[in-house]
Structure formats: structure tokens, C-alpha cells
Amino acid sequence: MENLLETFNERRGELWSELLDHLGISIISLLIAMVIAIPLAIWVVRHPKVAEIGLQVAGVLQTIPSLALLGLLIPLVGIGTTPAIIALVIYALLPIFQNTYLGISEIDPAIEEAADAFGMSKMRKLFKVELPMARPAIVSGIRTAMVLIIGTATLAALIGAGGLGTFILLGIDRNDMPLIIIGTISAALLSIILSLLIRWFERAKPWQSLVGLAILVVLLGGGGIYSAYANQQQTVTIAGKLGSEPEILINMYKELIEDENPDINVELKPNFGKTTFLYNAVKNDQIDIYPEFTGTVLETLIDDESIDTQGLSEEETYNQAKEKLQEQDQLTLLEPMSYNNAYALAVKDEFKEEEQLESISDLSNIQSDIQAGMTLEFIDREDGLRGIEDLYNLDFETSSMEPALRYQAIDDGRVNLIDAYSTDSELREYGLSILDDDKGLFPKYQGAPLMSTEFADENPQVVEALDKLGGKITEEEMQEMNYEVNVEDETPANVAHSYLTDNGLLEEDE
Known part of the structure; x- marks a missing residue:
């Protein structure tokens, strides 16, 4: 209470x-x-x-x-x-x-x-x-x-x-x-x-x-x-997917853009639920920018069945994503950040030690004992459970769960294997370890601002501001920021501001 x-x-x-x-x-x-x-x-x-x-x-x-x-x-x-x-x-x-x-x-x-x-x-x-x-x-x-x-x-x-x-x-x-x-x-x-x-x-x-x-x-x-009518400034609308990480990123975008050009007013729309909602919104000029991932572009948003992301480097994944977005929908993907928020399979630390697990291949020895809880999206993806079953020749019992519920389930012992993102704060919060993707199934997922090419051409100052994040933020830094929001109850705006000032991307508050 x-x-x-x-x-x-x-x-x-x-x-x-x-x-x-x-x-x-x-x-x-x-x-x-x-x-x-x-x-x-x-x-x-x-x-x-x-x-x-x-x-x-x-x-x-x-x-x-x-x-x-x-x-x-x-x-x-x-x-x-x-x-x-x-x-x-x-x-x-x-x-x-x-x-x-x-x-x-x-x-x-x-x-x-x-x-x-x-x-x-x-x-x-x-x-x-x-x-x-x-x-x-x-x-x-x-x-x-x-x-x-x-x-x-x-x-x-x-x-x-x-x-x-x-x-x-x-x-x-x-x-x-x-x-x-x-x-x-x-x-x-x-x-x-x-x-x-x-x-x-x-x-x-x-x-x-x-x-x-x-x-x-x-x-x-x-x-x-x-x-x-109260505000006649140019307004840039930035949206983000559901979760702490997108909300942290869009707050960074807002501060960088307004610092570069004080005449621009940035409106944030956090916590959209689905990737396709945001993608359609940016294509139809309902929003101007949202953070997307290079792997998601190639696996979900590009209508080209010939694309094979398996084994691609981070640079190759980004270049393909950028090129295909421009060809298909005249959209621009700016330079990505450093961290790779890839799909992963995670287990409790004690379970990993008990079963001597290091990689996904090691799961073949305990298939009959696996009770997996995974998101519906992961279960249905070729770079998710389908790909794991084919590439690693695995077959285990799996229940579909909402993203947050699967962490509760593994913490309560109802499941012993879940899908995760490599920057999830819950990995630290619940004492989980990621299994090595030793056969290289999961594509690279680097975050980058996505916008229409027309918007990018008309707003070079916005592009210049957002490019400051290119090559920044490591996986450890992103996981720590997620932890501060999800566990320590810091606001995404404060966490974003602290990162920008601590790393010299914004001047310190006087």
C-alpha cells in the first residue's frame, strides 16, 4: 500500500x-x-x-x-x-x-x-x-x-x-x-x-x-x-516502442535536437506497442522519427525473401538495412549506436552451472527437461525459435508469454529457459545468463534513428544532432540505464540526460 x-x-x-x-x-x-x-x-x-x-x-x-x-x-x-x-x-x-x-x-x-x-x-x-x-x-x-x-x-x-x-x-x-x-x-x-x-x-x-x-x-x-495554437514552433514528433530502452533513446533524441536548434519543439510519443504501428506511422508522416534496429529492418520490415542475415557483420547488416529501406519506402536509417541488442536465450545462473551450459548447442543434452517461456513474436520468427529448432536441431516444450511475464515465470521456477534481449535489465535483476549463439543464428540488432528521406533532407540540423549518438552506448551502458529505470525507478528523461552530460554530448547543467 x-x-x-x-x-x-x-x-x-x-x-x-x-x-x-x-x-x-x-x-x-x-x-x-x-x-x-x-x-x-x-x-x-x-x-x-x-x-x-x-x-x-x-x-x-x-x-x-x-x-x-x-x-x-x-x-x-x-x-x-x-x-x-x-x-x-x-x-x-x-x-x-x-x-x-x-x-x-x-x-x-x-x-x-x-x-x-x-x-x-x-x-x-x-x-x-x-x-x-x-x-x-x-x-x-x-x-x-x-x-x-x-x-x-x-x-x-x-x-x-x-x-x-x-x-x-x-x-x-x-x-x-x-x-x-x-x-x-x-x-x-x-x-x-x-x-x-x-x-x-x-x-x-x-x-x-x-x-x-x-x-x-x-x-x-x-x-x-x-x-x-499555443505553440507556433516547428514540431518534430518522435515515437518509441513499449519499454524503458526506447523511452530513454527518444528522450536523448529530444535533448540533442533541441540543444542543436532551440527553435524546434520536440513532442514525444512513448510506449507504442508494435513495430509495424510505428513503421506505418513514419511512412505516412504521422511521426517524424523513431528508434529502430538494423536486424528488425531486414527480418521484419523489408519485403525481400532473398535476404539472409545469418552470419552478417554489424556493418553489413546496417548497410543492407539502410539500402533496402531507401529502395522500398524512401526511408533513411542514420548511423547506429555501438550496442547490439540481439535476441538471446537466457537461463538462471544456478541452472547454467548445474547443467554445465555455455552455448545454445549444449541444450541438446537436456531437451527433455526444458520448459521454455517465450514471447509469441519470438516463437514465430525465423531468427527466433523456428531458426533455433532448424539450425540447432532442438525440440522442446514452449509456452507463449507476454514479455514481462516470462521473467516472472523463470524467477518463480515455472520455466527454465526464456528468450531475452541482450540489454534487458531483468538479466541482472533476476540473475540470468545468456547462452552463446555458437552457430550465429541471431542477426545484429543495432539501434538507429529511422525517418523519411524527405524529412532528413529538409532537416539537416536534426540529422546532425542525432548523428552524435552514432557509435555511442555500449551494451553494458544500455543495460545499466535500463536497470536504473526499471529497478531503481529513475525517470527515462533523467537517465537520458545523465548519459548525455556524462559523455560530453550535452553541456553540464549550471
């Missing part, structure tokens, strides 16, 4: 900011869904066959996995709040549409006939009879949609839209339970408060509802208008 309160006090400013983002995305999505679903449901009441089709379509849309939907939307509308709102609107359509349709269509026919007997027009009957009688069902659908939106909106953090999902995803990645609890409780409280607010709207008089709605619009829109 003490740790929870301490984390809350440290991050309450961030919490308030993310809470407002979450609230804004949720309410805007709900309002758009209502504007679409309620009139459409009213219209199809008179067209039962169309209503059936509409319900089927809305139901099918709701079955699309949210992460897949976000991935499909990024190439079309970019990153940030736009794809998040579109996805949330899609998920909210079914409960609002269905409840509105059922609420009106199930009104007693005798009441409908009585309204007709009084000579009411269709419009007057709708507003005086049908909508008032269907109101409880409609409001119930809206409340269901709101709860659904609040929960699903946590994934908006994966595409740079912010929200309470930032706390949850960061907590999972860093194995920080207080962050997860704060994000989860905040989302639950927000859902309860908005549910009560919707109930108030149901009981309020029309003029009160309009005033309340106007206040919400002003509150939600004011911040966006202020942000758009």
Missing part, C-alpha cells in the same frame, strides 16, 4: 493528463456512435429486413479484435486519436443501435394505434410517444457502450493516443504492480462516474441536458484548441 501511494504521488500529474485524454477519447467516441446509431435504428424500425442486416453487420464489427482493428486503421488514417476514436465508435454501435431498435419496435401496438388515432404525424409520434417510452432501453444501451469504450480505450496508448492504458501497459512492461493498479482503478472509477452522469442526463430536463452537454464540449475542445 505504501508503494502504491508513493507511485500515485509521484505520477499524479501524469495520471491527471492521461485521465483527461481517456475521458476525451471516450466521450467523443460515444457521442459519434450515438449520432450514427440512434437515427439509423429509428429509421430501420420501419424496415425490419434492413434492421436484421444492420444488427448482423454491427455484431460482426464488434467481433474484430481491437488490436487488429487498430493495425488496419493506421495505414488509412495514421496514429493518435483518430484511429482510436474510429475503433471505439465501431465497438459502441451495436449496443446503442440494438437497444434503440428494440426499445421502439417493442412498444405495445395499441399505444401506436392510439397515437395514430389522435392524428399525430410520424415525427410528433416519435418525439412524444416512441422515444420517451424507449428511453430506458436507449439509455441502457448507451451506458453499456460507455463501459465498453472505457475498457477498450486503454489500448489507445499503443498508437500514441494516450489514456489510462499508458499506466497499464507501462506497468506490465516494467513489472510495476502499482502502475497497473492505478491505471485499472482509474479506468473503473471513470466508468462508474460516467455511468452515473448518463443516468443524470436521463432524468434531467431537456435544457439541463443541453447545458451539461455544452460544458462537456467546451472542456474537451478547449485543451485541443489551446494545444494547437
Whole structure:
């Protein structure tokens, strides 16, 4: 409890900011869904066959996995709040549409006939009879949609839209339970408060509802208008993948760029979840820069099956990655840093000593005793488990796990072998050793800034600033910085600043 309160006090400013983002995305999505679903449901009441089709379509849309939907939307509308709102609107359509349709269509026919007997027009009957009688069902659908939106909106953090999902995803990645609890409780409280607010709207008089709605619009829109016009500097947007290491790097990028040119304002978007999200974002000019790895470029991002990374040197890997990026998508990969954040297989120190393990080849002697926990991405990669099975002729039992959970699993003894990155702070934290890749399966993974060639040509000062990191940062230094963030609770910004000043890339603070 003490740790929870301490984390809350440290991050309450961030919490308030993310809470407002979450609230804004949720309410805007709900309002758009209502504007679409309620009139459409009213219209199809008179067209039962169309209503059936509409319900089927809305139901099918709701079955699309949210992460897949976000991935499909990024190439079309970019990153940030736009794809998040579109996805949330899609998920909210079914409960609002269905409840509105059922609420009106199930009104007693005798009441409908009585309204007709009084000579009411269709419009007057709708507003005086049908909508008032269907109101409880409609409001119930809206409340269901709101709860659904609040929960699903946590994934908006994966595409740079912010929200309470930032706390949850960061907590999972860093194995920080207080962050997860704060994000989860905040989302639950927000859902309860908005549910009560919707109930108030149901009981309020029309003029009160309009005033309340106007206040919400002003509150939600004011911040966006202020942000758009308050700062007229050139803005460079830098994003990073989920985890401490990318966040440290993008903070370094920010300081170096702003130090080189104080007229440039750098906006950071940390904790994106997927490589492909970021890659599509930079291709579509939704972000300007993000840190990528040379091996990832060749293995994942370049559409060329003839590429073989096995046995390539660091220089050869970088040169191929740079050349292929330019040819395929007119993107530029700047000079990489020194460290190689390669894939690796790791075991507990005592297990390594007990089984006399030094290399991956040594696992062949204990295949039947191996219980492996690995990320789904690693399991499915040719330079991951598939390649290990083929090149090393190994076959052992493997369970798929989220990145942070596999470290907990090996520490608890539930597994005895995991995949890792060579700069992970958890290697030091949990007392793990990396097995030597004695047959050279894993490609070289050196980090470097990735941007469009057009952006690089138009911003030589940005390129010059980022090139200062070329050839810098060893694996030991990167692992230590990750450890400071993940274990010692230093902020990525402070760790980044300390490295830059300690190594003469920035002047010391006065």
C-alpha cells in the first residue's frame, strides 16, 4: 500500500493528463456512435429486413479484435486519436443501435394505434410517444457502450493516443504492480462516474441536458484548441516502442535536437506497442522519427525473401538495412549506436552451472527437461525459435508469454529457459545468463534513428544532432540505464540526460 501511494504521488500529474485524454477519447467516441446509431435504428424500425442486416453487420464489427482493428486503421488514417476514436465508435454501435431498435419496435401496438388515432404525424409520434417510452432501453444501451469504450480505450496508448492504458501497459512492461493498479482503478472509477452522469442526463430536463452537454464540449475542445495554437514552433514528433530502452533513446533524441536548434519543439510519443504501428506511422508522416534496429529492418520490415542475415557483420547488416529501406519506402536509417541488442536465450545462473551450459548447442543434452517461456513474436520468427529448432536441431516444450511475464515465470521456477534481449535489465535483476549463439543464428540488432528521406533532407540540423549518438552506448551502458529505470525507478528523461552530460554530448547543467 505504501508503494502504491508513493507511485500515485509521484505520477499524479501524469495520471491527471492521461485521465483527461481517456475521458476525451471516450466521450467523443460515444457521442459519434450515438449520432450514427440512434437515427439509423429509428429509421430501420420501419424496415425490419434492413434492421436484421444492420444488427448482423454491427455484431460482426464488434467481433474484430481491437488490436487488429487498430493495425488496419493506421495505414488509412495514421496514429493518435483518430484511429482510436474510429475503433471505439465501431465497438459502441451495436449496443446503442440494438437497444434503440428494440426499445421502439417493442412498444405495445395499441399505444401506436392510439397515437395514430389522435392524428399525430410520424415525427410528433416519435418525439412524444416512441422515444420517451424507449428511453430506458436507449439509455441502457448507451451506458453499456460507455463501459465498453472505457475498457477498450486503454489500448489507445499503443498508437500514441494516450489514456489510462499508458499506466497499464507501462506497468506490465516494467513489472510495476502499482502502475497497473492505478491505471485499472482509474479506468473503473471513470466508468462508474460516467455511468452515473448518463443516468443524470436521463432524468434531467431537456435544457439541463443541453447545458451539461455544452460544458462537456467546451472542456474537451478547449485543451485541443489551446494545444494547437499555443505553440507556433516547428514540431518534430518522435515515437518509441513499449519499454524503458526506447523511452530513454527518444528522450536523448529530444535533448540533442533541441540543444542543436532551440527553435524546434520536440513532442514525444512513448510506449507504442508494435513495430509495424510505428513503421506505418513514419511512412505516412504521422511521426517524424523513431528508434529502430538494423536486424528488425531486414527480418521484419523489408519485403525481400532473398535476404539472409545469418552470419552478417554489424556493418553489413546496417548497410543492407539502410539500402533496402531507401529502395522500398524512401526511408533513411542514420548511423547506429555501438550496442547490439540481439535476441538471446537466457537461463538462471544456478541452472547454467548445474547443467554445465555455455552455448545454445549444449541444450541438446537436456531437451527433455526444458520448459521454455517465450514471447509469441519470438516463437514465430525465423531468427527466433523456428531458426533455433532448424539450425540447432532442438525440440522442446514452449509456452507463449507476454514479455514481462516470462521473467516472472523463470524467477518463480515455472520455466527454465526464456528468450531475452541482450540489454534487458531483468538479466541482472533476476540473475540470468545468456547462452552463446555458437552457430550465429541471431542477426545484429543495432539501434538507429529511422525517418523519411524527405524529412532528413529538409532537416539537416536534426540529422546532425542525432548523428552524435552514432557509435555511442555500449551494451553494458544500455543495460545499466535500463536497470536504473526499471529497478531503481529513475525517470527515462533523467537517465537520458545523465548519459548525455556524462559523455560530453550535452553541456553540464549550471
